[in-house]
């Protein structure tokens with residue numbers, strides 16, 4: 334049986350055009366500012382995102398850390414959603430590496446509200462850490478790739494500004510957000526001080542993320558990247574794939590969204606599964622499997638036995654992420670195999 338890997342868009346392999354570009358890119362030592370391919374990617378990324386400057390980083394995680402440490406000093410407070418990737422999935426680097434105090438702004442299915450942000454900002458007082466930075470995430474990973482609508486994004490940014498906070502956008506999948514919201518990506522970057530986006534997700538690069546912001550911010554972030562051990566040499570081999578990604582891979586993300594919707598509709602038809610179809614806005618589908626009586630781990634094991642590699646959101650959810658290696662037929666085949674697993678679980682129960 335062929336194995337279908339739909340765990341994440343990080344599983345995408347580089348395209349032939351990327352491999353070709355990586356093999357032939359002009360290279361230099363980027364730590365000496367001498368890699369022309371890195372410089373080309375950084376200029377393209379800055380222009381595309383409507384920001385002054387950009388910096389190639391090895392991962393999204395490191396790009397977020399560089400942003401946190403460039404905006405804030407140890408002991409400062411960063412306001413963010415406890416369901417955000419920075420808080421939830423980055424090994425506590427926010428505290429252990431950046432030395433920042435997290436202050437939670439609650440979210441409901443990925444959406445924070447401006448008044449909750451205002452309420453979370455404490456008045457300047459010697460007893461409190463200094464509130465310095467507000468972090469947004471779009472699309473929102475843990476809510477299943479939901480898009481923060483542009484109006485809400487703008488209102489949140491306005492509330493952050495009223496309170497003198499800098500704004501960082503974790504836009505690992507910002508192109509997915511802009512496509513789904515049907516707005517230019519620059520509508521989401523206009524009000525923020527920095528944004529990072531990932532080349533290595535739906536855009537299919539083997540690695541790399543780009544941090545964008547004002548020129549003085551990026552100069553500071555370059556120091557931080559070096560301090561974190563992220564300074565690179567002939568990084569043009571990474572940047573070359575990134576250039577192909579920006580030129581060829583952005584618009585096709587809409588296809589992943591269509592495939593995710595197709596899969597969500599098919600899974601919603603299966604008795605024993607619950608899918609919130611309204612939450613399927615981009616390339617992710619979160620499915621509640623609790624009626625099957627299986628733990629998330631057991632459910633994933635059973636999916637594996639029928640050749641499906643999916644992701645877990647314990648204790649109740651399985652996650653599927655559509656990417657360029659899938660077709661409409663892949664989605665139908667996944668639904669067929671999932672139905673076999675669910676039926677057998679319900680019969681045994």
Ligand SMILES: Cc1ncc(COP(=O)(O)O)c(C=O)c1O
Nearest residue numbers: 392393394395418470474503505
């Ligand atoms: C929203 C978000 N931010 C940051 C990251 C981190 O990216 P990386 O895996 O490249 O470190 C991810 C990865 O999945 C993500 O989904």
